[in-house]
Amino acid sequence: MKCYRHKQLATDYYQISMSNVYINEGKDKDIAVFDMFVRNNPFNGGYIVCAGLEQVVQYLMDLKFEEEDIEMLRENHPELTEVFLDYLRDFRFTGELCAIPEGTILFPHEPILRVKAPLLQAQIVETALLSIINHQTLIATKAARIVQAAEGDPVLEFGLRRAHGSEAGLYGARAAVIGGCLGTSNVESETLLSIPSKGTMSHSYILSFDTEYESFMTYTKYNPNNLILLVDTYNTLKSGVPNAIKVFQQLKEEDRLPKMYGIRLDSGDLAYLSKEAKAMLDAHGFEDAVISASSDLDEYLIRDLKLQGSTINLWGVGTKLITAYDQPALGAVYKLAQVESDGKIYNKLKISNDPGKITNPGYKKVVRLYDNETGKALADLIMLVDETVDETKPLTIFHPIHTWKKRELTDFHAKQLMVPVLVDGELVYDLPTVTEIREHLKEELESMWPATTRFTNPHEYHVDLSDKLWNLKNDILNKR
């Protein structure tokens, strides 16, 4: 199937317009450092889950412009100079990318990635990098919350039909698995994830037969290992569940009831229906039947259903996950932190009347401090790259705005979170598989105190600046 995309053009025109200026003004040789970070945790939650790095790497390594792209730009934008269009012709990303590995827990204002590259390169890639990270990080964070609510029950991602197109569905499925989903209904995801996609039947399948029972029995002929019967087409408790039980009994007699068998509820009151269905299944000896549900689920509804004693033990989550329904945009930004021009270094920050929008200048890294006794994360420090943390001495950290809020840490160890990914445009990082990333997130979540991960009014995790960075920032602010 033909690919209609010109992904290399997936950028905002101002990146092109500015680049046209840069190259003519000799600014393309300046080396810029950009940080990408999020200003607020999504969903009123306490953390974000990094995701999207693999697609960022693919994008940066493959980025080049075709002759037809250049021709189109020339025609549509007469202001673009030939020297710029020539530059595009030979464009390759030759810079440095450092990033927080996917599946890592991160917090507002911490760089999720850092690009150091000739100004023009760093600028042209901004929009695509933001759309990749904003999307996958958002969905991975939502998925982690939903999986947390499911308390160990498997969660499947079912949202492709409500995704913002099939690409959003595909990478959304990837992010959902990073966030902890066991799998997805998205068949295309098999090309990315090496996990078979999941699913059994829809209402239209059942309607296409004369009877519900016939539709179920016919299904068993072709699906010896996976038998989740959708029971709400006619009437869940009067028709669907009784017919499912008849089918399970028949298969049991014939000694071909699969290990994975059960029902799916897709409408009605899921707490009530699941309890009634479980009682009916148990009464016929089908205690181990899977009771799955899928109907506008999110972390709050799953939590409530569990509190009301629902017997659901497999959750299919669609719309609310794949669109991050209650907050469908993350709002990561990409800000200039440093420019190196003619061998001189200029640290940059964006000033704003809104103090929360003032950025951190300089060439920075993120360090996480762990308690040696509990293994739990204590706080993070954003520091300059050339700084180190002395683990042998007590460390006093302070709030970056309310600086009187101080805290002394002892008996801790420090871990640098960012890893080099591209150096001179070449990959220097072993990209983990999605299942490895999912495992990494599990460990990350275990390293956090529950106060950080609860849904409602979580405790704000401490993200402080090193003395040196704080002073650099305040010097610039005071000097302007």
Place this chain on the structure above:
Amino acid sequence: MKCYRHKQLATDYYQISMSNVYINEGKDKDIAVFDMFVRNNPFNGGYIVCAGLEQVVQYLMDLKFEEEDIEMLRENHPELTEVFLDYLRDFRFTGELCAIPEGTILFPHEPILRVKAPLLQAQIVETALLSIINHQTLIATKAARIVQAAEGDPVLEFGLRRAHGSEAGLYGARAAVIGGCLGTSNVESETLLSIPSKGTMSHSYILSFDTEYESFMTYTKYNPNNLILLVDTYNTLKSGVPNAIKVFQQLKEEDRLPKMYGIRLDSGDLAYLSKEAKAMLDAHGFEDAVISASSDLDEYLIRDLKLQGSTINLWGVGTKLITAYDQPALGAVYKLAQVESDGKIYNKLKISNDPGKITNPGYKKVVRLYDNETGKALADLIMLVDETVDETKPLTIFHPIHTWKKRELTDFHAKQLMVPVLVDGELVYDLPTVTEIREHLKEELESMWPATTRFTNPHEYHVDLSDKLWNLKNDILNKR
């Protein structure tokens, strides 16, 4: 740039699993009719704007499976039979597609498209069709509302960085232009829309120079025709606007002030800042300067800013539009309405305890009734394809649920809304350009009463069923 997508696999696995049953049970020869429709207007609004048909056509016409897809399915899903995998090898969509043209105003329960095809074909394409239509129709509807709030001011789409990946940004931009946006910042959209993308400069551009003034003046050297200066990097009223005025004065003296010139506000209180900026610009003789703004805008904020006397006359809308922030999923569904098997026709509907979820059976069309005097739309009728409306006689229509709510129409004419698009898998429809679709929407909106298009508590437009369809539906409901 390589395309990593396998769009032909962008479906839910249950479509594959059901199809595997259908073909082995000889059901693949059955002819199915599916309707796609929306159950509720998005954004608590009064209408939806159809969009996405062109991409549906592309998808259906290009759909085929590659050998590697088939190999992957065989490996990951041992239950799939060879007869089914063989079928996929030669798969082509050979069915009929009828649809409401893009840019048409539509209402809940009316089919936005109708597929009539061998059951298996109609099933396999469901998920992709839904994700295309759900996405573009959602964004086009949101855009129409935002454009309505702007009351004739141009609106630009700026949201790519917050879109759910670059494909969502691209087709989101297309839908935004259908909804009435003048253009978009998305460069890739030029490959679809034949409209040059828009944009000038970001904060990082300004920061990369020693002074704001220098950054502005340098910009003018390379942009003789488009000079929108971003004025909030340092201080909007103390630095940005005064520097912009200095630049405009300089250019005026040099007789090179372009026709399109002005400022962009991107933070702070836009009502206050725009009024102050306008006063400063006017005082220097720049009454025709564009005052554009872009900062978390949506239809409600634009309406409020206008009510407070803002002088903004060009609106850049990002996050809230490209993600349809306040309702990021449309919820269109695709439901079986008829099956033709061995020459016999079976009308189908989905029964649900929730009456709003009961579907309409049969092979249907949508007719809009217009008042001959005002030209305004009066009501829509969902009817069976073989029915006609006699415009020469009074017509009594009734509410499909509260049937005592009757209304007699006289002096009206009827227009059928659906058009044939694919017949036997071949295109029989002239796909309009996006700008033609945008024009069509303008006319559509003019044919609606303001009661239907207002944001808050709009009047519910009447969508009724023909007598014949109502009887068909109720017969099925009563017989079960």
